[in-house]
Amino acid sequence: MPEFHWHPPGGQTLSLFQEDCLTGLRRRLPESSVDVVVTSPPYNLGLRYGTYDDSRPREEYLAWLEEVALEIRRVLKDTGSFFLNVGGKPTDPWGPLEILLRLRPHFYLQNTIHWIKSIAVSEGDTAPVTFGHYKPIGGQRFLNDCHEYIFHLTKTGQVPLDRLAIGVPYQDKSNIGRWKAATRDRRCRGNTWFIPYETIQSRERERPHPATFPVKLPEMCLKLHGLERVSLVLDPFLGLGTTALACMKLGLSCVGFEIDPHYFQHSVDRLTAFLHSQPLFGRRYGTL
């Protein structure tokens, strides 16, 4: 099975495997070796993936995801964070919550983050301004679905976070210095994260996959965990390698698995292109 490895001098590593994640996790990762997992599994919503069947009987799907989560628990350090991105659909809204209940015996739910893909904002009586993109839903029953969950799961519920690493400036600057914690112009942004999809010119060329997340999503999760406390990041469901790309941008090591040969090759090409685009590539990174 194809693999892609990049181990430049300096300690950063990237290891991608075209392999079933359960097999790969068991074969390749020792206990307590991973600091952060950022991943988005298939949601079982009947999406058309290349290899994976996304419409399995619910019980079979939940049992499989629990098995993967137990492997994640095994490889995660006690101080680690597991960011699990899942969404539902209006006709099947319980999916993410059923997954969460299934994982409840194995993890603490330390934070629930809402990934907001689109929002309409108005101040006072002004007309609302809309930001971001979403797939419109027809009919009269359902609202357009503009969010997904990011469940922040940990082994203890006590994992300290670098909240200000993804903080926002105070709107009212007089708060700086007024509160004991407010020593600089940064406050916690809270658990609603507006992250729009990046716009693309060609779906087939740039995003040949039905369910990717924007690179900013794993970047924010990793920064929130605290970059200085990350030695290794894992994504068991690589897709087009977005989590791995975030790691490369942040100078972190990453290991990941993807079963589909087409998506796997696309992620390898995407990461190779990124690494080659870095100004110091030859000197700093060696060759691929």
Ligand SMILES: C[S@@+](CC[C@H](N)C(=O)[O-])C[C@H]1O[C@@H](n2cnc3c(N)ncnc32)[C@H](O)[C@@H]1O
């Ligand atoms: C929701 S997508 C992940 C997308 C990814 N976050 C991105 O931004 O590109 C889930 C991926 O899991 C892959 N997958 C499904 N079953 C798998 C398995 N057993 N092992 C590894 N990958 C699997 C699918 O092929 C799909 O690409």
